[in-house]
Amino acid sequence: MYNNILTCALILCVWLQPLHAATKRQATYGSPVQAAGSPNSPSFTLTNEQQASLPPIPLDIYQDSLLPTPLLPFKHGYVTEIHRVVTPDGYILEVHRIVSSPLRRSSKALKPVAFLQHGFLDSSATWVMSGQEHGLGYALADEGYDVWMGNGRGNVYSRKHILYDPDGSRSDREKFWSFSWHEIGMVDLPSMIDYVLNATAQPNMFYIGHSQGTTAYFVMCSERPEYNAKIKMMHALAPVAYMNHAVSPVVRLAELVPTALQRVAEMLGAYEILPSMDLFKLLGQQLCRDTSPIIAICESVLFLITGFNERNLNATLFPVYLSHTPAGASTYQLVHFVQEAQSGRFCQFDMGTPQDNMQKYGNPTPPEYNLANVRSRVILHYSDNDWLSSPIDVRRLHKNLPNAEMNHIPDEKFEHMDFVWGIGARSVLYEPIIASMKLFDKLVGMQTIAKNLVNYQQNYL
Template identity: 50%
Template structure:
């Protein structure tokens, strides 16, 4: 009975996502509004926006910062590509602001910085002929982001810069998708000078996140019920959340700490590293939306202890894979040089799981344990000292592997 009550509660919470979605006419403008937010964030830096069409006709937004006030744009700069995590967007790499955020630091150091956006988020909410209001639009998980989106964006960047390879940095799902790409699209390994994984997520048996621990056992049931309810998008961006975040999470708010605790519940607690002043900016851009199946795919990995393809159920698995179980991703095929960055208090990328990943990857060149024992999953993006604790090290890795 307890499990049933939990399931009903979860379905109620998740189905309410549909009620929070903005009506059709407004939701179609989400991408353009988010794009204008990004342009404001990067004011003062050379800023370009591109649209990349994937082979299956999703239209992805890619952001370029080709220089900085200290390093004007020029042809032939070393290229660095940054990929965000689940429910996020390219804004993640900018929210900390100048002299702190990784995108700015890289641009100031003379790199040509490109920021990717996965299908379905606020900036990549487009398709040649499918509407985001249709089920078909959301028929993907992070498998397709790795197999299709990343190769399309990386090839676009290389074509437009005239380079043969680039440096890749991913956070959370940005690492998951990379491992999918490099294991299935093995030709892409040669196009990667270095891959740096912030809070790498592949195996998840030991995660501490209470939300995912509760959700995971009901993954298949939730997927089925959500489909029956016509809910295919998880936590889309909406004006209610943005306005609410600005109102109740600002510095003068008596309940600002509640906002901080919501963020801590996702990735782990580390109060000193969160500058409360930037919480409204975080909530203005996050959550940025995802498919329900992205969350379900992670939940399946928690349940199985495997890093493997999406589980469609016995019958469809037989038809699609020729086996009742989905195949594992062959991590030994990831031959690009990988550098792992991980921490002690990460509720989503536990140390045991990172060690399992390290043992199965084909070419781990380095690993870095963040020397703050409370450093958590979101700290890799939002921590006050992320520049000192993580980014300077990451920039050194790039500089030593030009």
């Protein structure tokens, strides 16, 4: 029965693929660095035709459902930029920057850097699409941080490669989509971090990740420990590494047949899962607005995956959420997460058979990530109602990290997406995070002054 369900789902993905290729948002930019408000950027001014067909939702909600990430803050007076990073293996990643806030006058120079990395099936939009009062990207920019928002390979903003077409021949699609979150941690994050530090002339940065954005970070620092020195402090929102206590029905269903899921995907050529499509945008605008009679169904579908907490969700923004999420991912990312849930290990991708693992790793089972290498300071923010990041799994992760602290969200209904979309996230989570970042810089500054004073006394007194 479960095999039939998953086979049907993957067949649906294949059927939707050409529709996605015809409707995907593909903005073309001439320069690797571009101001979001430049003339050749997409405009958020509505045409007469758009105004004539305007759905019965507020104008600002409709605009935000159409705008790409950089123009969401730009609309409110923030200075934003679009950057492109080419990885060593040829993926073209788009990184979005909030240079400054209208609430304070400041230049690009001498500002602490905050790098934000989204979760699975998400994008940089997750940090700003909840609006100025609730988005973490806005909160950081308002406090004077130089905010950079990454996009992992395969999502709507990083769906390009120097050689392979993600919608081209089967050979091109297979080569483009042959990655999981292992490659995002091993290649994408280091490439984006190096680019940002070089662009800002800063030696290190703050890192904030949500869900898969934490998974990829742990991969990076485990396998490439030299990157620990480039991170001042890492804030892990709903951290995901061990997953054997995840209670999401979707994860548990897929966990029953992870190998079949992978094989059927390969057989059908369904290498991509839930790409960003105008179909989702239309559903959000027409069916999931807050006055819709089926809004409860929209909420239930979301909560079925991540956990229930309708009181912390701004239902008015459902058209915006569905326009930006899902943002697309490789099927192998999902398979890799399902393997984690089934095995109870935080390890590299299981190739499917002991023979295949032996050929790739020299061992019949995939190697575990060495979390002892994650030496940067890590704060694990978790909650009791998170169906993907179980408190039991977070405690196990904390035990295996050498320099980690835990922060329990006191709201007993706080769920997985509340960490980025929740109405109450700013007061219960973002403000304490920013306070800890400021304290960190202050203490480092005091230590530097004390060190310089000691050096002066030793050399000149």
